[in-house]
Amino acid sequence: MSVSDKLAEHIIKGKIDEVQALVQSTLDDNMSPEEVLAGLMGGMEVVGKRFADEDMYIPEVMLSARTMHAALELLRPLLEKDQKKMKMKGRLLLGTVEGDIHDIGKSLVEMMFTANGFEVIDIGINVSAAAFVEAVKEHQPDIVGMSALLTNTMPAMQQAVAAIDEAGLRKNGMPKIIVGGAPVTEEFAKEIGADLYGENALEGVEMVKNAIA
Numbered sequence: 508m509s510v511s512d513k514l515a516e517h518i519i520k521g522k523i524d525e526v527q528a529l530v531q532s533t534l535d536d537n538m539s540p541e542e543v544l545a546g547l548m549g550g551m552e553v554v555g556k557r558f559a560d561e562d563m564y565i566p567e568v569m570l571s572a573r574t575m576h577a578a579l580e581l582l583r584p585l586l587e588k589d590q591k592k593m594k595m596k597g598r599l600l601l602g603t604v605e606g607d608i609h610d611i612g613k614s615l616v617e618m619m620f621t622a623n624g625f626e627v628i629d630i631g632i633n634v635s636a637a638a639f640v641e642a643v644k645e646h647q648p649d650i651v652g653m654s655a656l657l658t659n660t661m662p663a664m665q666q667a668v669a670a671i672d673e674a675g676l677r678k679n680g681m682p683k684i685i686v687g688g689a690p691v692t693e694e695f696a697k698e699i700g701a702d703l704y705g706e707n708a709l710e711g712v713e714m715v716k717n718a719i720a
């Protein structure tokens with residue numbers, strides 16, 4: 508079994524200690540953090556499929572999610588290591604929208620933006636439209652990022668974008684609003700008045716860099 512397959516298997520089985528030990532040893536063996544991440548993501552993909560097929564249930568999926576977070580924490584310092592040398596590129600305010608508690612994708616977005624020289628203010632999960640508005644007022648971000656993983660929380664994303672506009676907080680095209688998450692599409696992003704859509708965390712970074720260059 509390849510190292511990537513073993514990493515994936517630990518995620519699927521929710522083996523926190525084992526995944527941390529394997530991540531550490533593969534990094535010590537000079538496997539790149541990006542390759543390790545790809546192995547871990549492979550595991551989450553299988554979890555998603557098994558969850559959909561009712562071959563895995565919520566408690567097991569939660570354990571896989573906790574295992575993924577534990578593994579990501581080991582990658583964080585490596586992915587973010589050059590960040591201090593960079594000139595700050597902008598401030599991102601980030602949250603998962605109301606009704607939605609999925610946060611692994613958001614954590615990756617947070618890590619990738621931080622690694623690319625952005626200051627990230629993560630306002631968490633289940634963030635209401637009003638809370639986005641308050642946070643925009645407080646933190647004056649250059650970019651607002653919203654994540655949604657459920658089809659039925661996509662309207663909350665639309666409400667949050669509308670609330671920011673209604674409060675008069677998006678003037679002269681700033682802050683840019685970027686949305687993402689498994690059910691979100693570029694078409695939906697346009698439809699709800701978001702400026703940008705990121706299919707994955709890295710694409711999100713590239714979109715934002717191009718938009719605020």
Ligand code: B1M
Pocket residue numbers: 551552554555556558559565566568569572606607608609610611612613615616651652653654655656657658659685686687688689690704705706707708709711
């Ligand atoms: Co949930 N869940 N879940 N779940 N869960 C999904 C999303 C689902 C697709 C599973 C399935 O049925 N196949 C399904 C949604 C169906 C739908 O609406 N279309 C689903 C469901 C139904 C539910 C519940 C309703 C189940 C229930 O209670 N009956 C419930 C809802 C809870 C709630 O939010 N109110 C629920 C609960 C949970 C757990 C708590 C058990 C757990 C979450 C734990 C946690 O996050 N801490 C969980 C998990 C883990 C999943 C799956 C298996 C994995 C999600 C994940 O972390 N993926 C998921 C299946 C799937 O997605 N295939 C599923 C890995 C992560 C890296 O990917 O978040 O997509 P993702 O992020 C990607 C991109 O989307 C993008 O970048 C990342 C990659 O770089 N991205 C952005 C994300 N946000 C972005 C923002 C950006 C840019 C890019 O800019 C700002």
